[in-house]
Amino acid sequence: MAAGGRTAAALDAWIVFEDESGFSMTPPIARTWARRGKTSVIRVRGRSRRRMSIAALTCYKPGERSRLIYRPRRDDGRRDGRKSFAWTDYRDLLITAHTQLGGPIVLVWDNCETHGAPSGARA
Template sequence: MAGAKRVAARQDAWICFADECGQTLRAHKATTWAPKGVTPIVKVTAKGTVRVSVAGLCCYRPGHRSRLIYRTLLYRGRKGEPKGFREPDLIRLLDAAHQQLQAPIVLVWDRLSLHRTPAIQAAIAARPWLRVYLLPAYAPELNPAEKVWSTMKGSLANLAVRTANDLAAAVKNRLNRMQYRAGLIDAFFTGTGLSPPAPARP
């Protein structure tokens, strides 16, 4: 991580932490209010293989508002549909982030096999504005994006959505709200215990 921060400062780049997660129709359980002696019951549709996959970047740069950039992929269980993100999807997300941020990117993500395929390595090598660093093995606590997913799933607790479109809309709604709360994105970074990115050298 120290090397990533030094490179980011030298290039006046954004440090972007990336990760992926998924959400199904099975509702996340949480405590709720109910009349005394009455057990609350929430009816949900948890059948089928509907899944919303999300790939996101928590982006930080001294002197700039922190950003959350994400893409979703809806899997309805139909034949031939991709069940999750593939190399072209991740590459398009990184290109979109670069276009939006208008600066070099130092990417930090975990050691998922998808992140180390030949196609991903070739894409990284072809993009001079992109440098990549891997997190230590089994260290999700060091990735602010993990806290985005935790917050998103917590806000979906006890939500009884019944269709794929409703699920996708609910996921996007929660993530869109977070995009406007730069202080919350900062807090996700603070929660990792990592020292903040250093400002660019004059």
């Protein structure tokens, strides 16, 4: 870290925040209100057990427009398929961000265990 805690400014770098989220493509069951004697019917199409995961980077640098870089990952439904991102997916996302932003980045992310490579893995 540079003197005074100004790493991004000293490096003329992008400040990049990373987070990920997963959600189901099936809508939740809901309750509604209706007039007495008039049962409301809510039709839901496309009932599936598919899930989506998204990893996103929000990128900021003074004098530049902010950027949003993201990668979706769809659960393929196979028993052996991953539902979430692996460390290699995060690595590839960061390499893409570095290339698109054209400069150094200071990355801020949570302490999720999948961000780091497992022991013995090579990047």
